[in-house]
Amino acid sequence: MNLIVCKDLSKTYGKTTALDHITLSLESGRIVGLVGPNGSGKTTLIKLIEHLLVPSSGEILVEGMAPGKDTKRLVSYLPDRDFLPEDMKLETLLDMYVDFFDDFNRAKAEEMIKSLGIQKSQRLKKMSKGTREKVQLILTMSRDAHIYLLDEPIAGVDPATRDYILNTIVGNYNENALVLISTHLIADVEKVLDEVVFLKEGQVYLHRNADDLRTEKGMSIDSYFREVFKC
Amino acid sequence: MKWEFKNGIPIYLQIIDQIKRQIVSGELAPGSRIPAVRDLAKEAGVNPNTMQRALTQLEQEGLLYTQRTSGRFVTQEEEIMKQTRMQLSDEYIAELFKHLQQLGLSRDDIVEAVSEWRDNSK
Numbered sequence: 001m002n003l004i005v006c007k008d009l010s011k012t013y014g015k016t017t018a019l020d021h022i023t024l025s026l027e028s029g030r031i032v033g034l035v036g037p038n039g040s041g042k043t044t045l046i047k048l049i050e051h052l053l054v055p056s057s058g059e060i061l062v063e064g065m066a067p068g069k070d071t072k073r074l075v076s077y078l079p080d081r082d083f084l085p086e087d088m089k090l091e092t093l094l095d096m097y098v099d100f101f102d103d104f105n106r107a108k109a110e111e112m113i114k115s116l117g118i119q120k121s122q123r124l125k126k127m128s129k130g131t132r133e134k135v136q137l138i139l140t141m142s143r144d145a146h147i148y149l150l151d152e153p154i155a156g157v158d159p160a161t162r163d164y165i166l167n168t169i170v171g172n173y174n175e176n177a178l179v180l181i182s183t184h185l186i187a188d189v190e191k192v193l194d195e196v197v198f199l200k201e202g203q204v205y206l207h208r209n210a211d212d213l214r215t216e217k218g219m220s221i222d223s224y225f226r227e228v229f230k231c
Numbered sequence: 232m233k234w235e236f237k238n239g240i241p242i243y244l245q246i247i248d249q250i251k252r253q254i255v256s257g258e259l260a261p262g263s264r265i266p267a268v269r270d271l272a273k274e275a276g277v278n279p280n281t282m283q284r285a286l287t288q289l290e291q292e293g294l295l296y297t298q299r300t301s302g303r304f305v306t307q308e309e310e311i312m313k314q315t316r317m318q319l320s321d322e323y324i325a326e327l328f329k330h331l332q333q334l335g336l337s338r339d340d341i342v343e344a345v346s347e348w349r350d351n352s353k
Contacts, residue, residue: 031278163276170272173279191242191277211241211281220238 001028003147003178004049009058011044018044020202021058028146029175031192033210033221034182036199037229042182043080045199046149049180050077063146073102076145078136080152080182086125090118090135101143109142112168130161137165141172148179154188162188187222196221198228232258234275242277246285254294254305255316261307265295 004026011019019041026032034042047053048060051067062071084093090113097104113120116134124132137153150169154162162185169179170192183189190196196213198205205228206213210221217224232253236245253259265271268286272279286303289295293311297303306312331341 029280031280167273167276170276170278171269173269173272187238191236191281194278194280210278211243211284214239214241218239223238 002026003028003063004180005059005061005064006045007059007061009048009060010056011041011048011053012056017202019048022202022204024197024204024207026178026180026195028178030194031169031173031179031181033186033189033193033196034180034199035184035186035196035221035225036205037184040199041202042199043151046077046151046180046182049147050075050149074146075149076101076140076143076147077149078140078151078153080155082124082132082136084124084136084139087123089121089123091120093124093135093139094120097139097142103144105142105144109138112138112142116164130157133157134161134164137168141168146177148177150179150181152183153181154183154185159188166192186225187220190221193221198225200228232271232274234277236277242281243285243288246275246277246282247288250285250289251294251315251319255312255319259305261305261312263305264302265305267302 002025004024006022006024009019009022009024010017022041022045034045036042044053048055049062049067051072060067063074065071088096094106094109097109098106110120113135116131118127118131118135124135127135133153133156137150140148140150148169153169154165157165166189169181173179181189181193190210193210195208196210197207213221213224219227232249234246234249236242250259254261259265265286266274268282269279271286272282275282286295290297290303292315293308294306294315295303296306327345328338328341331344332338336344
């Protein structure tokens, strides 16, 4: 089932074109990598799906609906920067998530937090960057959503934390859900991907099954990326 | 199980290869039950669909079989194990020849070097 459909979708900021007539369909049951260099339109696309931006032209549909209040129920979004009030204790954040999202599975989140040995009385600002990233990911993945949008979930964290984050994503795999991960750290992420979408200058350069692409090119997706986007 | 992945080779082919090795070496005992796709995927840190693709191919090759309700098991057919062992060993030998020929040894040189190595390395 197609959960996200873009038809001739464009987004411009003044004279700058961020997305240039994109047509793309993403299905349930897939973990999809959204890759491209800085400024290729990854975050813009994610923000359009999440309804933080509106299209300049063309159409975007989330489970057949234009993005809005109803689609936000279905989409769990992890922004590419800290997005939670840093004075809050983890305990309070959990309460907040319960209030905000019908589909938030508090028991699941608490279990993951416990297994990491993070104290619920701790405030976000007292946590290390790695711990904060883990907490934000746990909150995002503990919703029983249909679509997970993860914008740079592993940027700026150590390799062990990356493994934890990727394992959490794989461990939460659900055949009815779609996980869209934007990243430029392809080498770390590629083995968890089903499909990969290359964005280049606001356009879809390719959209392929990850293993088929590796077979066809005879190299890793990371190596192929470096070839396509050679500076 | 320990998993290691190299660049540039499709992940599902690498999974197939690693499971074959474990079956042939007896690390995965004949007739034993293997973990669920989701658990294996998590353990290997790969996509569950990729793991599924690998297991499906191993089933088609007869190395694994599914029992409808109780899960997926390692084959007990010796003929299949034997064939797989031959296939893997052929691959090793081909690889060995390729590397040694790159070093400038002829095919006969290689055979000689191998038997010398066997006699000296007891």
